[in-house]
Amino acid sequence: MSIGIIGAGQLGRMMALAGYPLGLRFTFLDKSEDSPGAQVGDIVLGDFMQAEDIRRLAGQVELLTYDVENVPVEALEAAASGIPVHPGPAILGAAQDRLREKECFARHGIETAPYRSVDSLAELESAVKALGLPAMLKRRRMGYDGRGQQLIRSEAEIAKAWEGLSGAPLILEGFVDFEREVSLIGVRNRSGDTRFYPLSENRHEDGILRLSIAPAADPALQATAEKQLAALMEAHDYAGILTVEYFEKAGRLIANEMAPRVHNSGHWTIEGAATSQFENHLRGILDLPLGSTRPRGVSAMINCLGRMPALEGVIRHEDAHYHDYGKAPRPRRKLGHITVVRDDRASLDAVIDELLPLVKAAEQA
Amino acid sequence: MSIGIIGAGQLGRMMALAGYPLGLRFTFLDKSEDSPGAQVGDIVLGDFMQAEDIRRLAGQVELLTYDVENVPVEALEAAASGIPVHPGPAILGAAQDRLREKECFARHGIETAPYRSVDSLAELESAVKALGLPAMLKRRRMGYDGRGQQLIRSEAEIAKAWEGLSGAPLILEGFVDFEREVSLIGVRNRSGDTRFYPLSENRHEDGILRLSIAPAADPALQATAEKQLAALMEAHDYAGILTVEYFEKAGRLIANEMAPRVHNSGHWTIEGAATSQFENHLRGILDLPLGSTRPRGVSAMINCLGRMPALEGVIRHEDAHYHDYGKAPRPRRKLGHITVVRDDRASLDAVIDELLPLVKAAEQA
Numbered sequence: 104m105s106i107g108i109i110g111a112g113q114l115g116r117m118m119a120l121a122g123y124p125l126g127l128r129f130t131f132l133d134k135s136e137d138s139p140g141a142q143v144g145d146i147v148l149g150d151f152m153q154a155e156d157i158r159r160l161a162g163q164v165e166l167l168t169y170d171v172e173n174v175p176v177e178a179l180e181a182a183a184s185g186i187p188v189h190p191g192p193a194i195l196g197a198a199q200d201r202l203r204e205k206e207c208f209a210r211h212g213i214e215t216a217p218y219r220s221v222d223s224l225a226e227l228e229s230a231v232k233a234l235g236l237p238a239m240l241k242r243r244r245m246g247y248d249g250r251g252q253q254l255i256r257s258e259a260e261i262a263k264a265w266e267g268l269s270g271a272p273l274i275l276e277g278f279v280d281f282e283r284e285v286s287l288i289g290v291r292n293r294s295g296d297t298r299f300y301p302l303s304e305n306r307h308e309d310g311i312l313r314l315s316i317a318p319a320a321d322p323a324l325q326a327t328a329e330k331q332l333a334a335l336m337e338a339h340d341y342a343g344i345l346t347v348e349y350f351e352k353a354g355r356l357i358a359n360e361m362a363p364r365v366h367n368s369g370h371w372t373i374e375g376a377a378t379s380q381f382e383n384h385l386r387g388i389l390d391l392p393l394g395s396t397r398p399r400g401v402s403a404m405i406n407c408l409g410r411m412p413a414l415e416g417v418i419r420h421e422d423a424h425y426h427d428y429g430k431a432p433r434p435r436r437k438l439g440h441i442t443v444v445r446d447d448r449a450s451l452d453a454v455i456d457e458l459l460p461l462v463k464a465a466e467q468a
Numbered sequence: 469m470s471i472g473i474i475g476a477g478q479l480g481r482m483m484a485l486a487g488y489p490l491g492l493r494f495t496f497l498d499k500s501e502d503s504p505g506a507q508v509g510d511i512v513l514g515d516f517m518q519a520e521d522i523r524r525l526a527g528q529v530e531l532l533t534y535d536v537e538n539v540p541v542e543a544l545e546a547a548a549s550g551i552p553v554h555p556g557p558a559i560l561g562a563a564q565d566r567l568r569e570k571e572c573f574a575r576h577g578i579e580t581a582p583y584r585s586v587d588s589l590a591e592l593e594s595a596v597k598a599l600g601l602p603a604m605l606k607r608r609r610m611g612y613d614g615r616g617q618q619l620i621r622s623e624a625e626i627a628k629a630w631e632g633l634s635g636a637p638l639i640l641e642g643f644v645d646f647e648r649e650v651s652l653i654g655v656r657n658r659s660g661d662t663r664f665y666p667l668s669e670n671r672h673e674d675g676i677l678r679l680s681i682a683p684a685a686d687p688a689l690q691a692t693a694e695k696q697l698a699a700l701m702e703a704h705d706y707a708g709i710l711t712v713e714y715f716e717k718a719g720r721l722i723a724n725e726m727a728p729r730v731h732n733s734g735h736w737t738i739e740g741a742a743t744s745q746f747e748n749h750l751r752g753i754l755d756l757p758l759g760s761t762r763p764r765g766v767s768a769m770i771n772c773l774g775r776m777p778a779l780e781g782v783i784r785h786e787d788a789h790y791h792d793y794g795k796a797p798r799p800r801r802k803l804g805h806i807t808v809v810r811d812d813r814a815s816l817d818a819v820i821d822e823l824l825p826l827v828k829a830a831e832q833a
Contacts, residue, residue: 120485123508125779126792143488143508392784414490419757427491
């Protein structure tokens with residue numbers, strides 16, 4: 104079975120590494136012969152924003168999936184008329200647009216921050232009046248890792264935020280004074296079976312994920328989140344991994360965004376769960392029986408940004424697993440991650456306390 | 469860091485899949501662009517028995533290792549004058565020749581079956597007199613998976629065994645009426661650190677490994693075997709994974725053969741140990757800190773020969789991991805394996821009882 108992956112970043116690379124043992128073959132679509140995916144699979148050189156290039160990839164494989172969220176939905180739909188594309192273009196369209204995403208959450212009774220669509224300075228001003236301050240002004244599309252958004256703390260900052268982001272459709276979101284951020288990763292196969300990983304706690308720095316720890320929540324929160332993902336997946340006849348990121352506040356889950364793909368906050372599952380999110384994504388899109396999502400102890404995933412820490416320094420820590428994506432160093436770029444699996448949270452925290460300074464020292468070197 | 473792997477079979481393929489997360493690149497030497505290794509890494513087309521082809525590979529990488537045991541030692545030594553080759557050619561030479569192997573074991577006080585070198589029918593007859601019957605007549609070189617050997621049960625079978633195997637140097641080995649077969653897999657890095665996996669129990673069918681279960685021995689046997697491997701590795705300034713296969717009889721370990729490479733009886737370590745034998749082999753040859761060999765519960769590895777069982781039928785068993793090497797079906801050929809990890813031996817045995825018939829049914833289809 105040959106799988107085409109639109110985008111050859113680290114997500115596609117880890118998908119291929121998980122899929123080879125299943126006997127699958129992988130062909131990527133991306134611009135560089137030395138992209139993370141191309142280093143471990145075949146590559147069709149092209150632009151994943153271009154329908155024609157997606158069609159070229161589709162002509163060489165039996166099933167399409169993607170590791171990037173900004174693939175044009177129309178191009179995907181055109182390709183899907185020839186071969187299966189999973190997850191389906193419909194939910195991808197919602198995930199690409201913060202307004203449609205929030206409307207989708209609302210349709211399924213999933214709480215979000217209050218929001219207003221903003222297309223002019225006047226709309227922004229009236230939105231600020233309605234939601235109060237502080238509030239987050241965000242581009243509706245193409246934002247990731249904290250880009251394309253601006254916190255407005257006072258009325259004096261409204262004009263500057265507008266200047267910084269206008270020119271594209273915007274959304275103003277009421278500020279959620281959350282206690283922590285968590286995410287749920289679920290998987291569904293085309294037959295409708297579902298599985299869910301334990302909620303992970305996610306800590307961001309400057310808008311970029313730095314640390315995930317899982318399992319990290321009580322059964323009540325887990326049940327609430329699972330019910331919500333199950334409803335989203337059922338409604339979209341979903342296949343593959345779906346991730347929803349939440350703010351947690353006073354025992355409530357407030358959905359922030361969703362990603363119809365494997366997710367950075369699930370990288371711990373490679374060593375920390377019986378079946379990784381990458382393998383389960385493949386099982387889901389191929390309509391195979393889903394694998395156990397049972398955690399092996401408690402895991403932490405630390406993102407390495409800008410510059411990798413030395414391999415030797417990391418793996419001299421018993422139970423530290425090193426993941427280098429094969430990317431060139433560049434400030435704030437996600438180059439790799441480290442996973443640590445331990446039996447208990449206290450000893451896990453002790454290892455994090457050793458590794459995190461080492462990771463940050465490498466970044467600042 | 470670019471690693472050259474001589475031979476692009478399943479062992480090299482699994483080595484590459486384990487090494488990509490460490491940021492390593494892999495180039496294989498083998499005859500086919502569709503070999504298991506070439507499907508996941510770069511390939512230099514050539515013959516790993518030819519020194520010139522090994523030199524071509526060596527010219528493209530920074531360090532050489534191998535996934536086949538029959539690489540000509542002289543060719544490897546020639547390549548080693550340019551870049552590091554691990555494990556070192558000296559121990560490979562001993563592992564390639566059953567007579568030198570037994571002499572090597574003897575030098576390190578490791579018990580073997582009694583044996584005699586045989587180069588003529590007269591020598592065979594006198595060896596039979598000395599060792600008694602039954603006895604195993606084997607080619608000294610190039611035998612694997614039960615090929616190139618013949619059991620002699622009575623004097624009447626001596627001439628037939630000689631006819632079947634003569635033309636190459638032979639060895640007669642006293643028959644060991646063992647209770648079971650076990651193997652120890654150890655790893656050493658160039659700095660001299662060592663780690664050992666728990667002994668696995670190995671069951672063969674028609675000379676080919678069918679099933680490995682680990683951990684499978686008491687601490688006393690484990691300690692004995694570790695001491696022996698440590699001595700072998702130390703004496704050869706060894707780097708990488710070394711495997712010794714033993715017969716177990718009345719609480720004694722009788723060494724049968726060694727393999728200076730990752731080993732089929734260690735495939736369970738991918739899911740069943742904190743660090744796989746493939747990653748630890750790479751750590752050893754790169755002189756990196758070695759990874760934990762701690763088992764995760766108890767594991768079974770079932771070899772799939774000739775024809776793979778259907779993916780779906782295998783992975784509907786919770787905890788069954790499927791490994792397809794990407795090889796074309798052929799009778800008795802090792803095409804893949806299945807690993808099952810469970811918390812206790814009784815429930816592991818129950819899963820084996822379900823999967824083994826399924827694997828065999830596929831082979832006979």
